[in-house]
Amino acid sequence: MGVPAVEMQGLERVYRSGRSTVAALAGVTMAVERGEFVAVMGPSGSGKSTLLNIIAGLERPSAGVLRVDGEDLAALDEAALARHRARRVGMVFQAFNLLPRYRVVENVALPLAFAGVEPAARHAKARALLERLGMAARAEHRTNELSGGELQRAAVARALVADPAILLADEPTGNLDSASGATLIGIFEELNAHGQTVLLVTHDAQIAAHAGRIVRMRDGRIAE
């Protein structure tokens, strides 16, 4: 068994603007076990992206307990949270978020650069991952020479480069055509088959259907 990859208890996130407050998360309790492939579904504004951002350490919860890979994120300072983002989680965004100035292999290796791994080692790791994702030929290209599907595969490689406990994906197919989207989901399934824990946020039921478990959210709560 061991500890779950992600564990949440009564997780809340409240945004204040002026006098009004909006609860993006209003008490979420759930766990993602190691090796699971979970899809979080819900309409926009349901808090699913906020949930992902909090797990990624990009945002802090207002209340509640969150443990990723057994570590309580509330106890981490900014520097430790940065290490958490570099090594413990891997994030794939809808907007790819690659750095256009760098070659693909450099983009993929970036989390390891911030983790202090030396260039030869991190580039070898990045190339191996790109090869696994069918991107070996694109390693030395700049990101503006890549198609959307290729960009997102590079982003997945970057998310995986530090062997994270969990792969987080926020609407990863949102900017892709259906063929590229299907390829990407195939990659997620294959990664999961090899033991990678995946937590995916989407509003697309077809995409979610590939996951082992679907969690539905509404108004900042788990709906079922």
Place this chain on the structure above:
Amino acid sequence: MRWADLFAMSLGNYGRARLRSVLTTAGVAIGTALVVLLIALATGAEDNVRRSVFSIGDLRLVTVQPFQPGANGLSAVPRTITDEVVAQLRRIGHVESVFRQFDAPLGTIVEGGDDATIRPQGIEPNAPVDRGDLLAGRHLALGDRAVAVVPGNIARLIAPSVASAIGRRVTMRIGGAVKLGSTRIGGSGTPRDYGITVIGVFDEQASGTSVRIPLDDALAAGADNRGLTPDTIKQSTGYSGIAIEADDSTNVADIVRGVQELGFSSFSLKQVIEQIDQGFGVFRGILAGIGGVALLVAAIGIANTMVMSVLERTREIGIMKAVGASPRDIRALFLAEAAYVGAFGGIVGVALGIAGGQVIERIIRNLNPRTNPGPIFVVGPDLILAAFALAVVVALVAGFLPARRAMRMSALSALRYE
């Protein structure tokens, strides 16, 4: 993050907005060049003044004058330098040697109908005034009597050439009327003639009227002139001055203090130099300040560039933070970029300052080909290093606030930034 990665990445960032980076760097270069140029000018001026002071004499030398300390000009209160005083002077710490000097009354060298007015200086062998300036012959030595070391112009009155004056016997008339310029003035006492042999000729640049004779000869002549004995004249008139040599020029101040405590006025080039240094310190500070203003303007340019750079790269900062860049990494990236501006600007500026100084120096020398001062702009390794370091430090300071801004940016809002 490793240092090598940090510097490689920020170098890439520096090179990205090339025109802007070049312009900002140019600002730093101009500021640095101005600092280098102005300080080099001040240093050159100081060196020139110091060199001319050094050419006057030895820095280890302290001259004791027969006055009370603090006095100058007409208000000087005389004090007699007796042999007891000399003994006390010898006991001051760091005193290496003490040379007594007695100036006999003014006199003339009587030769070939053309009298030359002289000031006979009675000195001891190896006295600081009687060193290393010979055109011919030798300096005074121990046991010498009835000899003289004369300036070149007087030697040429005596003999057709400086060298042929050596060994010539001439008459030195001490006391009585002397000629000063074209007027004859009544000297002191009755004139009395002494036969002397010229043993050395010194370069008259130091003095065209001083004639160096043995101390005992001068004392005897002074005593004769006033009808006294040498011993009484030592006691009543005392020595004209004492030259003290310190063991090291750094100890001159101690000796000066000791001389003043004994109640005598003193003079040392070392102290003159210290005053010159002080004055030039202020001068240099003012010039450096002017250069500093230029550097300040450059710093504002850097800050502006960095603010722009942070704004432009907001999204990139967000991405970097999202994939694991710590706040320190982000700050270091921008500080390193600012440091590149400072370092490149510093290198170019130092080179520009040196080159500019040489160009200006050449122009000045071409305009005044006859004057030949020492180097006008003096750039030492310390100035090069200091100017470079200053450029980098100024750049880092200017980059600090923008870098902090980048550091504090929320990763999430930076990711949403378009």
